């Protein structure tokens with residue numbers, strides 16, 4: 001059993017903590033920082049393993065694995081104020097901040113691992129890239145779906161870039177809904193139609209790993225048809 005501490009109790013912390021609560025690691029004690037009080041209270045009142053610490057340093061003092069889940073703009077300031085100790089492990093979720101930068105901000109020499117968990121950790125169905133490989137951190141993210149160990153940080157940036165197209169996915173859905181509404185379809189009908197259409201495409205992609213992306217596209221294309229034209 002490892003004690004987990006979260007610095008930052010925002011959207012991604014909430015998703016990870018809720019995922020852990022339904023995972024094989026549900027007994028691991030979790031300490032969260034008191035910021036975002038409402039969210040912290042909700043987690044602590046619904047999940048037995050969660051307690052709210054008095055501040056960021058108290059989270060660090062009571063944890064074995066520290067998860068940095070704060071926004072990039074304030075990360076350097078927050079991390080450099082904290083005193084870590086030997087034997088601890090840091091997992092940084094801070095977008096765009098290198099392992100080296102975090103190591104420089106942390107005065108002691110302890111492992112620093114970067115990870116990109118996405119909101120689907122909440123249902124323990126996320127494949128989470130981590131770099132560099134670390135056995136205990138792999139166990140943590142395996143419990144939330146699976147972990148992908150990436151040895152080279154420059155290769156890790158490929159995963160960072162890929163994770164940055166999530167909003168675009170929903171942007172395509174919204175643009176498509178706007179076309180439908182502009183052509184006279186009721187907004188609620190467009191909504192229902194597109195949730196089914198895009199949701200099913202996601203299911204097909206997940207359920208048929210033997211098909212390449214090109215094959216999936218071809219399977220959804222009639223020769224000379226509209227999909228071919230739009231693509």
Ligand SMILES: NC(=O)c1ccc[n+]([C@@H]2O[C@H](COP(=O)([O-])OP(=O)(O)OC[C@H]3O[C@@H](n4cnc5c(N)ncnc54)[C@H](OP(=O)(O)O)[C@@H]3O)[C@@H](O)[C@H]2O)c1
Pocket residue numbers: 007008009010011012013033035036037056068069070071072074078093094095116117118119
């Ligand atoms: N959301 C995702 O899917 C996702 C995925 C992967 C990585 N990330 C990364 O994870 C980090 C957090 O993202 P998020 O979406 O969870 O952001 P968020 O919802 O904005 O949460 C940020 C949290 O940090 C807290 N905070 C602000 N200043 C703090 C301080 N001085 N000490 C302690 N906590 C402080 C905020 O508290 P207040 O509300 O009180 O200000 C809030 O609880 C970002 O670097 C992001 O790039 C996010």
